[in-house]
Amino acid sequence: MTDPAAVGVAAGSRFRTIPDWMDLLLRFLVGGTFVYASFDKILDPAGFAQSIAHYRLAPAWLLHPMAMLMPWLEFVAGGAMILGLARRGAAWLVILMLAMFMAAIGSAMARGLDISCGCFGTEDAHTVGLSLLLRDLALLAGAAVLAAARATRRSF
């Protein structure tokens, strides 16, 4: 029998364990959302750049690199999450992206910008608002659970 102290498992580590079905569900929900969200933006980075420009946050030198990198980061992190590869790293990347998205949405709301989210590409007509923040918060919570939970499968 493994001595918890010997392997450094802290007291209360039971809270880091989630059932396999929950792990699978969260990975597919959060990772799948990010993969799905990336498709249209990968195919149309110019359109995504327009969506980013609407927020009036990104400086000129960052706008296009962000429009090109973000969709691929969403795809890679989401895909890794679904496949259970580099799961904690993927979860942390998703958390960082969601935190950034929520900050941008909150900033747009605070400045009274009535713009579409652009979360799922140029066809996304969802206006920035509380519902989007709540949606992202739910995704962030799921990613946080995945980042903190003990891996039940080998990570790459």
Added chain:
Amino acid sequence: MAESAPGIQPFARGRPLREASLLLALSLVAAGLSWAVRTPRLPLRADLAAYELDLGFPLVSAAEAVALFLDNACVPVDVRAGAPARRIPGSFALGQETFDDDLREVFDFLSPADPLLVYGDGNLLVTAAVAGRLRERGFTDIHLLQGSLDGWEQAGGEIQADAGSQAEDGGGGHD
């Protein structure tokens, strides 16, 4: 009782950072390759002014649009898909995906000389796309509403709820 199943690993400090770095590097490579093969390539440095001007149609704020509407100086055109429950009174529905069919239905009620106020959910790309197609059909006086119906309503604009038909009550923009 501690579990002894295989796969138990103490939290490996730095491992998530290494994993995230690897994923970020993969993303950078993919983005770089995608940029390199795409034609035309997106310039590395954006011209922010171009994003304000590339719509090709004048933008009006919600307050300006409400003033036009109250003066009967515009005909509202709704580009949202489906059957939105709320719209500007007298709106004509011309969706981006159903443009040809929609225009065929309303063409008897619209004149190319009519001043149009095109609005949607705030996505100016969609609004401008429909406006472009209207221009191709001969409509020349087109303005785009900046923002969505929420902004219109906050500016004092009238909202028609559960509008299932077009141009009810004679509309606000017709003379």
